Amino acid sequence: MTHVAGLDIGASTVRAGVADTDGSLLDSYQEAFAPTDASDATATITGVLLETIAQAGVDEDGIEAVGIGSMGPLDRSAGAISDPPNVPDIDRLRIVEPVSTALDCPVTLYNDAVAGVIGERYYGDGHRQNISYVTISTGIGVGAIVDGTVLHGEGGNAGELGHLTLEPDSSRQCGCGGTGHWEALCSGENVGATARQLAAATDHETTLDLSTVDAPTLFAAAGSDPLAEYVLDRVGAWNARGIAAVTHAYDPSAIHIGGGVAINNQDRVIGDIRSYLPDHVIGNVPAVEPATKGRDAVLCGAIAGVLDER
Numbered sequence: 001m002t003h004v005a006g007l008d009i010g011a012s013t014v015r016a017g018v019a020d021t022d023g024s025l026l027d028s029y030q031e032a033f034a035p036t037d038a039s040d041a042t043a044t045i046t047g048v049l050l051e052t053i054a055q056a057g058v059d060e061d062g063i064e065a066v067g068i069g070s071m072g073p074l075d076r077s078a079g080a081i082s083d084p085p086n087v088p089d090i091d092r093l094r095i096v097e098p099v100s101t102a103l104d105c106p107v108t109l110y111n112d113a114v115a116g117v118i119g120e121r122y123y124g125d126g127h128r129q130n131i132s133y134v135t136i137s138t139g140i141g142v143g144a145i146v147d148g149t150v151l152h153g154e155g156g157n158a159g160e161l162g163h164l165t166l167e168p169d170s171s172r173q174c175g176c177g178g179t180g181h182w183e184a185l186c187s188g189e190n191v192g193a194t195a196r197q198l199a200a201a202t203d204h205e206t207t208l209d210l211s212t213v214d215a216p217t218l219f220a221a222a223g224s225d226p227l228a229e230y231v232l233d234r235v236g237a238w239n240a241r242g243i244a245a246v247t248h249a250y251d252p253s254a255i256h257i258g259g260g261v262a263i264n265n266q267d268r269v270i271g272d273i274r275s276y277l278p279d280h281v282i283g284n285v286p287a288v289e290p291a292t293k294g295r296d297a298v299l300c301g302a303i304a305g306v307l308d309e310r
Contacts, residue, residue: 002064003056005103006302007049008112009033009070009095011086011138011189014045016052017299021064023122023307025300027056038090042098049099065310066099066107067302069115071139076156079109085175108306111156112298116291117143118150119301120256122308123292132252133291134243135298136269137259139175140183143301144250151250162187164245166238172197182242186235188215188261195231204230219265236272243273243288244280251284258291258298266290 003026008015015030029052035041053060073082079096087093100107110118116133124131133143140162144151151158162183163176170180172194184190192214199210206227208217221228243255262269274288291297 003058003062004303004306005049005053005063005066006299006306007045007066007068007070007099008115008299008302009045009068009081010112010298011071014048015299016049017296017303018053018056018058018063019300019303019307021307021310023300023304025296025303026058027052028296028299029055033086035087038087038093041084041087041093042095045095046098046102050102060103063103063105065105065306066103067115067304067306068095068099068107068109069112069298069302069305070095070109072111072141072157072160074109074111074156076109076111076152079107082155106306108302108309109156110302110305111141111143111152111159113141113143113159114150114152114156115143115299115301115305116256116258116297117145117301118305118308119297119303120292121145122304123300128253130250130252132246132250132255132286133297133301134246134255134257134262135259136186136188136239136257136262138187138189140187140242140259142246144246144252146250146252161242161245161249164242166241182238185238186242188259191215191218191231191235191261194235195227198231198234199227202227202230215261216264219268222268232268233272236269237276239269240273240276241280243277247277247281247284247286252286253284254287254289256289256291256297258294260295263291263294 017028142159167180174181174184204227
């Protein structure tokens with residue numbers, strides 16, 4: 001039997017998986033991703049992939065194809081990440097070529113959220129024509145299928161709606177340098193700073209250590225700490241505005257929410273979006289559901305992408 005493999009390259013981890021040709025995940029493995037340069041980055045990526053293949057008990061020459069779901073921004077035609085945020089002093093990190101060389105097989109690159117929406121269709125009923133996937137994690141991104149077509153865009157960056165400006169007057173800075181972006185306000189990387197800013201602007205009581213507050217501590221304190229509750233309510237409202245923009249752009253029947261922040265706090269994150277969304281949408285209000293594959297959404301989506309192309 002031949003097999004396929006997938007990679008999920010994120011801002012802080014690289015994860016790989018091996019699947020059989022019906023998409024069933026056989027094994028997966030991940031490592032932290034904090035490279036010092038391009039060669040270190042490619043060594044980590046290929047190393048995680050080869051280790052996963054070995055763990056699965058599959059011969060390397062039995063891998064028929066590899067799909068990669070990666071953080072952006074991408075230069076998809078070049079098989080690369082442009083200006084990767086966690087690889088210093090490099091304008092472009094080529095990721096397709098080293099993987100293809102290591103396994104001597106075809107490799108396809110997808111934006112991570114695009115991989116997510118491909119997976120939602122493949123592992124769902126397989127026939128959904130209008131669906132979206134939103135990842136709320138270290139960053140925020142969107143993948144969309146419209147009238148049965150997966151949207152990629154010129155460089156592979158269609159759906160980078162984490163950089164949608166939700167608060168034009170906000171000074172909260174995004175990793176891209178802009179301010180008031182959805183990602184700057186609500187992502188796992190930035191929500192602690194959002195809490196500090198809101199604490200300074202309000203008089204809500206709190207027992208949180210504002211110097212170290214982060215997403216896990218905020219969600220853990222929800223319901224008992226007035227500041228945490230206030231911050232998460234604001235975050236929920238901002239998330240709903242972002243989801244409303246996705247709805248108006250793509251008119252999906254359903255939006256599936258993934259990413260670590262959402263998966264770890266499903267009831268609160270998805271519940272708040274469902275509560276606030278109708279106030280911001282004109283027309284069809286889509287179903288809002290957790291990602292079908294949970295933490296494996298991007299990984300399985302990258303696998304699904306190459307299976308769809310076979």
